[in-house]
Amino acid sequence: MAKYAPGSFTKNFAWNQHGPGLMRLHTTIRAGYLGALATVEREAWRANSGIDDASLDLIPINFFLHNRAGQISVDELVFQAIKRPHSLRFDRLALFALLLSRVGNPPGKAEARPFMWANEFVRRDLWQSGDWRSSALLDTNLDRFIKDHVNGVKDSLVKCRNNLRGMFEYCGYWPTSLPTINSGAEEWAASALFLAWDRHLLDGAPATEAALLDTVKTEELYRLMGVEEAWLAPMAATLLGEYLDAGGIRRFQVPAATSAPTTPAAPPPRAPTSTPAAPARPKPEIILAELLDEQGLDDAVKRTIRQAAVQKRNQRLAAKLRLGYGHRCQFCRRSLQIGEGRFYSEAAHIKPIGLPHDGPDKMSNMIVLCPNHHIQFDHGILRIVKDGARYVLSSKIEGDPIHEKLLLLKHKLDDVCVNWHFEWWEKAGR
Ligand SMILES: [Zn+2]
Structure with a gap:
């Protein structure tokens, strides 16, 4: 062995x-x-x-x-x-x-x-x-x-x-x-x-x-x-x-700013039009001690237990929502088949939970999406526009067939989160 x-x-x-x-x-x-x-x-x-x-x-x-x-x-x-x-x-x-x-x-x-x-x-x-x-x-x-x-x-x-x-x-x-x-x-x-x-x-x-x-x-x-x-x-x-x-x-790899015009273009980075600007350099943390004492470890364990309970609940909500939609993407209305009688979908948070955005951990802050539309939604390529009582999709990609289509909707959405997502990606540079 x-x-x-x-x-x-x-x-x-x-x-x-x-x-x-x-x-x-x-x-x-x-x-x-x-x-x-x-x-x-x-x-x-x-x-x-x-x-x-x-x-x-x-x-x-x-x-x-x-x-x-x-x-x-x-x-x-x-x-x-x-x-x-x-x-x-x-x-x-x-x-x-x-x-x-x-x-x-x-x-x-x-x-x-x-x-x-x-x-x-x-x-x-x-x-x-x-x-x-x-x-x-x-x-x-x-x-x-x-x-x-x-x-x-x-x-x-x-x-x-x-x-x-x-x-x-x-x-x-x-x-x-x-x-x-x-x-x-x-x-x-x-x-x-x-x-x-x-x-x-x-x-x-x-x-x-x-x-x-x-x-x-x-x-x-x-x-x-x-x-x-x-x-x-x-x-x-x-x-x-x-x-x-x-x-x-x-x-x-991104093309160097100084490249000569004859240099072949490097492959584009993923989602080049939507990637948020690089964050400002975080201040390096001062690390006082690599070792945690016993007391510190106990506190860490207690925090983790609380955290785990919250995460469990979040997972259950997401699973329930995905089932509720029969794994159908709320954007394209398709469900991705991954085996006999098995389908795949993802639950996306409209306003990201956790820091720094701290979106609410509830179903009205979640939508069910296929993996492709989840990635595009998280990058702000796709957004949801609240128009009266309707929720309309907005795509930054020219000719996108789902642009201006209605969101498939069977559960109540938190409009504060919907508007937050729209505004966040509306800001310059995003
Ligand atoms: Zn989709």
Whole structure:
């Protein structure tokens, strides 16, 4: 049986220290890249991020981000951190990045996949018949797995357990009294696939459709997402076209302002007309201590429990709404079939919940959309106009067939949120 080194994962990393969930990780990534989607030299990243103390392990780099030839790469996780406000969806994508364990080659690290013990834990132990089995996260089970798969003394093994389970806590998956954990992957699977493909390409794998699609099976991505392969595979097949059309890993390259006119145009970034202007550089946080004391950890756990209860409710509302519409998109009125008798839709928040927008966590702030229209709605390409008692769609794309069509509506909407979304994207530069 292969045994792995625990590495710096035995350091405490309480990424929820400055807010709910993995808020601190989100802030640190934005700071590390100075809020721009461009690769950064490792040392510069370290200084920008505010964690340039040589005595601290660069946990976000070594476990969450991808290193290549001394550069910290840009990929979907970085895109989400820089272009989107912090959300539960980001936290879950970060957990996925951690579990995927494709982080390039950090200098001085022999293993290109430093977190394979946790990757194996999820694929072999946590995942069972399309779900995550909550008993796998209990002390007894987790300790046994770690003892069998990680080299280290008892104290470091306990830290491995607490840190790994802490990640599941920050993501609202733990604690639970239910036998199975609903990963809620329909909310983040698309980003996770993009991220897995990004890292696959950054690791030098061939950019063929077959090779990219194969990752679902060979890397058992569906297990890392807590879903059935039969659910993920057709979705991956649909999304791969979108991924390649957007330019694959090159979708983040933007033409340099100084390029000569003869330079061939770089592939366009995703949704070039709608991406909000890069946020102002956040002030690097002053990190007083990497280690959380016992008291701090207890508080963190209590906050997480409260947070988890709210998230559960939110998931239930979203599921109820999607069923209520029979997975029919309220914009195009189509439902995406992903198997025999199985359909897929997403619940979109009109005003994003969580900071900074803090939209209400209720059904009247949600609509049911197909994945494509969800992305366009989140980028303000599609908006809803309240016109008397009617809700009319407005598209920024010329000739869009759904422009000026009526919103399919079976539930009451919060007009404050509808107007907020319209106004937010109306502002200059959006
Ligand atoms: Zn649609």
